[in-house]
Amino acid sequence: MKPPVAQLAYLSFGVSKLDDWERFAVEVLGLQISERFDDGFDLRLDSHQRRFRIRQSSADDLQLIGWQAADSDSFNALQKRLEKSGAQPQLASESLRQERGVERLLLFHDPAGIACELALGHQSAAEDFESTQVPGGFVGEELGLGHLVVTSRDQAKSEAFYQETLGFGFSDRIACEIYGFDVNLAFFHTNKRHHSLAVGGRLEKNIHHFLLEAQNMDEVGRAYDRCIKARLPIMNTLGRHPNDQMFSFYAMTPSGFQFEFGWGGRIIEPATHRPDAFDRISDWGHHPPIVLAPRRKS
Numbered sequence: 001m002k003p004p005v006a007q008l009a010y011l012s013f014g015v016s017k018l019d020d021w022e023r024f025a026v027e028v029l030g031l032q033i034s035e036r037f038d039d040g041f042d043l044r045l046d047s048h049q050r051r052f053r054i055r056q057s058s059a060d061d062l063q064l065i066g067w068q069a070a071d072s073d074s075f076n077a078l079q080k081r082l083e084k085s086g087a088q089p090q091l092a093s094e095s096l097r098q099e100r101g102v103e104r105l106l107l108f109h110d111p112a113g114i115a116c117e118l119a120l121g122h123q124s125a126a127e128d129f130e131s132t133q134v135p136g137g138f139v140g141e142e143l144g145l146g147h148l149v150v151t152s153r154d155q156a157k158s159e160a161f162y163q164e165t166l167g168f169g170f171s172d173r174i175a176c177e178i179y180g181f182d183v184n185l186a187f188f189h190t191n192k193r194h195h196s197l198a199v200g201g202r203l204e205k206n207i208h209h210f211l212l213e214a215q216n217m218d219e220v221g222r223a224y225d226r227c228i229k230a231r232l233p234i235m236n237t238l239g240r241h242p243n244d245q246m247f248s249f250y251a252m253t254p255s256g257f258q259f260e261f262g263w264g265g266r267i268i269e270p271a272t273h274r275p276d277a278f279d280r281i282s283d284w285g286h287h288p289p290i291v292l293a294p295r296r297k298s
């Protein structure tokens, strides 16, 4: 049976520094502004009209996750499952549904209190995607916009919600200690992308990072160069993860949460995928800045 959620459709970020975000999104990440509003702008990375909603806010955090239902039967089934789970889903107002450009729209919260939307359909952009910085473009379309790692208040509750209520497939788990921190990450897929979501324990913000995946490896190196030139803090050097095999680096957004810029993420077959467990975050690389700092003489 195919997962009832087809893909990660859009994310909303509430940001305090709108001008910084525009420069960052367009000139560093290579995204394209699809529409401007009084309080922000929408961004695209493929044929979808909006993959990111960036809006003025003091939150500097993820404010909304948008999931796209596989079809109308899946939408109905998910609505029933959300009602049964106690999540109290609400159908969106007509004006909000139109604003999102979708056929149907359901609003709910995940167990950590993060606002989520389930959309049926999506709005396509009138013109082809064109990036000034990433000419080869991004891996998107039916694989969704990328992935994100979110907070949980109760890890078991969040994992059960995404797996049992929303019907995500369990990809694998990474549990280890790294630089004195205990890490326990559960990874979930909704399509052939190895994961669209990971639940990462109690975090300071709703989000730890979101990922953009370029079509070409050299785009990762070029994005790394752009971060250094823009003096964005690099949070993890180039490296490769053992589970999704993403070749990537991490840096800081202007809102104090991170992004991952990668290439070569693993494609899985959801029907036959067998979950695994890993005792390391990375096969190589992904070192934090503390490792790069000169050692002090004692």
Ligand SMILES: [Fe+2]
Pocket: 147, 149, 209, 210, 211, 260
């Ligand atoms: Fe990631």
